[in-house]
Amino acid sequence: xxxxxxxxxxxxxxxxxxxxxxxxxxxxxxxxxxxQTFAKYLGEDYFLAQExxxx
Numbered sequence: 001x002x003x004x005x006x007x008x009x010x011x012x013x014x015x016x017x018x019x020x021x022x023x024x025x026x027x028x029x030x031x032x033x034x035x036q037t038f039a040k041y042l043g044e045d046y047f048l049a050q051e052x053x054x055x
Contacts, residue, residue, distance in 0.1 A: 002018065006018070015049060015050070015053055018045070022045055022048075022049065024048070024049075024052055028052050028055060029048070029052075031055055032048065032051040032052055032055060033051070035048075038051075
């Protein structure tokens with residue numbers, strides 16, 4: 001199910017990230033405010049990915 005959702009998101013141009021398989025450079029995370037900034041969110045991987053895309 002997850003693979004199908006990811007393929008559909010990529011095909012339609014939607015930025016989609018699965019937190020358990022994300023690799024983000026430490027410098028980018030720190031530039032985005034660090035992990036503490038996103039700790040308040042249940043879907044922190046989503047919000048972190050959105051912030052990194054905007055960087």
